[in-house]
Amino acid sequence: MSNGYAIENWSPAQPIYNKLHYLTSQPIYCVDDEELKKDLEYFETKCAKSKEITTEAKNYIPGGVQHNLAFNYPFPICITKAEGAYLYDLDGNKYFDFLQAGGPTILGSNYPAVREKAIQLINECGPVTGLFHEAELLLAKEINKHMPGCEMFRMLGSGTESVMAAIRVARNATKNKRIIKVGGAYHGWSDQMVYGLKIPGSRAFLESFGIPKGAYSTTDEVRPNDLNMLEQMLKVNKLRGGTAAVLVEPVGPESGTRPVDFDYNKGVRELCDKYGALFIMDEVVTGFRIGLGGAQGYFGVTPDLTIFGKVVAGGYPSAGGVGGKKEFVSGMAAGVGTMMKRAYVGGTLAANPLSAFAGYTAIQEIEKTNACEKAGKAGDRITAGLQGLIDKYSLPFVAYNQGSICHLECSGAMSYDFSSMFLPNSVIPMLKAKPEMLRRKVAMEQMGAAYMAHGIVTLAGSRLYTSLADTDEVVDEALNHFEDVFKTVTKCTRNLDK
Ligand SMILES: Cc1ncc(COP(=O)(O)O)c(C=O)c1O
Structure with missing residues (x-):
């Protein structure tokens, strides 16, 4: 592997979709009853302190845990130490860390060189002053060096805010309405x-509670990896206020859970140009993970705006920002009042010196250590190893990866797709499928708990992020632990209804 990127060979999307469809057509497979009992015993006996503290937390924190990625079956684990490829919990148990904080720590957890610079900066000026710090310029220049399409960079507090800002810029620049x-x-x-979260075609039916209809009435969703449908939507939108922007996760929705073909992003670029919409590439996960040039470098496509998060603050808090062409990004100029019609954005702690300096240092370290490529190699190794185990135990599971973003679909809870029914009554097939989807989600949680009881932390039991810290030895040892789980998997006969 020598292309500087985490991905040597891009896998076409359709064979993966075929496997995922096959998975959801099969009965649910999960660890057997005896193994599940042992796993639950592990949590009761070996994680007693975690249980105690997270039980108390339920009185003060909704659901007892603040983070969507924190495992909560059978109860959350309280982590006290993170180091490279490993996590340690309050009871002293050690885990392989394939969550890597949900993606930001491509160098491995708590990377010493970044930590030391962060401490140095805190000693000098504290984490925040509200005024300009040189680190902001250093980070913006560093991003521009690796992603020349990001001529300017406005740092914000999170990926969520950055998407909001980019949409505002796109509407302001194009005078079009729809997204x-x-x-x-x-x-x-x-x-x-x-809107259309997690499951294509689900529109507002799965998660849009507490959100007034008007808030998403100018958002459209199209089928993953389908340029024809995108073009149809762009055409229809010409009659409905125009399209301000097309937003994509460049390796496919949900961090590549639903993959795209190599030329997909190029196709999106062409369609955006044809219909006068801005192309917003959401590189929150892929930026400085797929490679220093991001997915835009890998695919050779320059978006109008790029969304950053996660790695951009080197694993430190307040990770977000919008990069892109000067003409668009300058539409977010900061400062007290401007005469131009700017897209207003802000954030008290946005672009604080600590986040900016940690991000700048991390990107330099990623370059020095060739972290993207090495983490990608680890991703290939673990995916190949998981596939070997899937074959060995004749399981319907599906393993695939985009470099250091690895997917392990065991129940297919994330593989549903209602996008063939985008038309008004798509809610009916979805409601019919919902109980089975929920059972598959329970199976996914039980698999996640089994991995954890065997010393492996994953993202929701279905995704693994690899890092620079994942040497061949680490990966091979982790695979032994996965095998201990896979060995016990059978067709599930227990009741998975919640
Ligand atoms: C692709 C993508 N975009 C945006 C976000 C939101 O970023 P944040 O969690 O910083 O708000 C995420 C978070 O996981 C993401 O994966």
């Missing part, structure tokens, strides 16, 4: 983006 996203994609939790 097209790809069904199933995650672009943060703003009112207009919690």
